[in-house]
Amino acid sequence: MTTPIVPKASPDTLPELAASLKPFAPLFRRSTSRESVARYLTGLLTDLPRKHCDTIAAAVAGTSTARLQHLLTDATWAPQPLDQQRVRALAAQSPPHGMLVLDDTGLPKQGRSSVGVARQYAGTLGKVAHCQVVVSAHDVADEPARRAPMHWPVTAQLYLPETWATDGARRAKVHVPTAVAFQTKPELALALVDYARTWRVPFAWVVADAGYGDNPTFLQGLEARQIAYLVGISSTFGVRLPEAVHAATLVPPPAGPGPAQEAAPGAAVYGPGRPRSPVGGPLAAHHLARGRRRGPVQTVCGRAGALGHGRVPVLHQPSPCLHGAGRLAARRAPGARRQRGPQVVLQHPAGGHPAAAPG
Numbered sequence: 620m621t622t623p624i625v626p627k628a629s630p631d632t633l634p635e636l637a638a639s640l641k642p643f644a645p646l647f648r649r650s651t652s653r654e655s656v657a658r659y660l661t662g663l664l665t666d667l668p669r670k671h672c673d674t675i676a677a678a679v680a681g682t683s684t685a686r687l688q689h690l691l692t693d694a695t696w697a698p699q700p701l702d703q704q705r706v707r708a709l710a711a712q713s714p715p716h717g718m719l720v721l722d723d724t725g726l727p728k729q730g731r732s733s734v735g736v737a738r739q740y741a742g743t744l745g746k747v748a749h750c751q752v753v754v755s756a757h758d759v760a761d762e763p764a765r766r767a768p769m770h771w772p773v774t775a776q777l778y779l780p781e782t783w784a785t786d787g788a789r790r791a792k793v794h795v796p797t798a799v800a801f802q803t804k805p806e807l808a809l810a811l812v813d814y815a816r817t818w819r820v821p822f823a824w825v826v827a828d829a830g831y832g833d834n835p836t837f838l839q840g841l842e843a844r845q846i847a848y849l850v851g852i853s854s855t856f857g858v859r860l861p862e863a864v865h866a867a868t869l870v871p872p873p874a875g876p877g878p879a880q881e882a883a884p885g886a887a888v889y890g891p892g893r894p895r896s897p898v899g900g901p902l903a904a905h906h907l908a909r910g911r912r913r914g915p916v917q918t919v920c921g922r923a924g925a926l927g928h929g930r931v932p933v934l935h936q937p938s939p940c941l942h943g944a945g946r947l948a949a950r951r952a953p954g955a956r957r958q959r960g961p962q963v964v965l966q967h968p969a970g971g972h973p974a975a976a977p978g
Contacts (some may be wrong), residue, residue, distance in 0.1 A: 628661055628662075628665060628678060628679045628680060629680065630680040630681035632657045632661065633661065633664075636657065636660060636661065636664070637657070639708075640653075640656065640657060640660070642704055642708065643656070643701065643704055643705075646696055646697065646700055646701050646704065647694070647696050648695055648696075649694070649695075651686070652690055652694045652695075652696065654681070654682075655682060655686050655687060655689070655690040655694070656690065658675070658679050658681055658682035658686075658687070659675060659682075659687055659690060659691075661675075661679050662674075662675030662676075662678060662679045662687075663675075665678055665679070672684045672687040672688050672691070675687060702774055703817075703818050706773055706774065706814075706815075706818040706820060707818055707819060709758075709771050710758070710818065710819050710820045710821060713758055713760055713769060713771070713820070713821055714760040714762055714769065714821070715760075715821040715823070716760070716821070716822075716823040717758050717759055717760030717761075717769075717820075717821060717822045717823065717824075718758070718759045718760070718822055718823070718824045718825070718826045718849075719756055719757070719758060719773065719812065719815055719820065719822040719824070719825050719826070720756070720757045720758075720759050720826045720827070721754070721755070721756055721808045721811065721812070721825060721826070721827040721831060722754075722755055722757075722827065722828065723742070723752050723753065723754045723755070723778065723804055723830065724742060724743065724752070724753050724755065725739070725740065725741025725742050725743050725744065725748075725750040725751070725752050726741075726743070726750055726751045726752070726753065727741055727743065727744060727748060727749070727750045728749060728750055728751050729749050730749075731789075732792075732793060733751060733793075734751070734777065734779070734783070734793050734795060735751045735752065735777050735778060735779050735780060735783055736749055736750065736751055737749070737750075737780040737782055737783065739752055739780065751777060751778075752777075752778040752804070753775050753776070753777055753778065754775065754776050754777075754778055754804050754807040754808055754811065755772065755773075755774070755775035755776075755811070756772075756773040756774055756775070756808070756811040756812070756814075756815055757770060757771065757772050757773060758770070758771055758773050758815075758820050758821075758822055759826075760821075773811070773814070773815050773818075773820055774811055774814050774815070775811075776807045776810065776811060778802075778804055778807060779795070779799060779801060779802070780801075781801050783795070784799075784800060784801035785801070803834075804830065804831070805831050805834045805836060805837035805840075806836075808827065808831055808837065809837065809840040809841075812825060812840075812841070812844065812846065813844075816844075823847060824846075824847050824848060824849055825841055825846050825847070825848040825849075825850075826848070826849050826850070827848070827850045827851070828850070828851040829850070829851040829852050829853050829856075831850060832850030832851045832852040832856070833852055833853055833856055838850070852904055853904070854903065854904055854905035855903050855904070855905065856903070856904045857903065857904075858903075858904050
């Protein structure tokens, strides 16, 4: 049996790669780590069908499997400053007014030792399975001169399920830092938005699917940051028309005896529970999208695959969805089942007056 001869890449780093790596050099304490980074990235640029430490060491001169494994597992380098330097370098070359696309990806994986593995929905499989879930942020900027949008990853965060976050022994076994607490996927997404702003990513809009658009806390977080968004929502997502939002702001809070006061004889006694709203319940988004009620709806088309649909109804909502004394939590219509995929898109430019607000 003959052993195939693998041609070795040059021990000298490509000039373009060396120039790109120069700003990152101070982030690695040891010169051997800096050299291993250059060798590892050279290997990733090759045409090897499978790229891991063994194959890269066989194809790239000046390194070994042990050195590359040391870089990835034992070498000391801080991931956040490294990520920040990378993002700022890419942001400086990105067109302004792009979109920050938030999404989560399921990575199928069995066993109990890998951090975050649990039975949860995996989009890559289209079903609930054992997997890890990563919440990510990507910058996408469309330029007329380009055939395709400019697209690059900003940052990502592993989702740690609550069963993992509350299991101290399991966390200690795989060295999950004590500072890492349980966060929902929308909370992780807002944290990624904050990183992108701090790192000067030139985005003007946040885009996400219904897994985030149906979450009122996520929408409130974007509005508190005064960030415009375009999010998918389930067809049963509750919204209110402008007149209903305005009417809600005019409704005074229910008057009742204070904690230290006693109700007068014959006066109404307010027990536990929420008073019935005088402005009625929310309207399901698909009622507006299908034209059953008049509303600020427009059907738009996007690039092939950009929105997942050929034509998508958009509810224009050019103001914060929660207003003054009439703030009402966004929610699905009572009794409605959540849809798997978004059928309607909710648009919210920063500032303006209400057009269709989550109910």
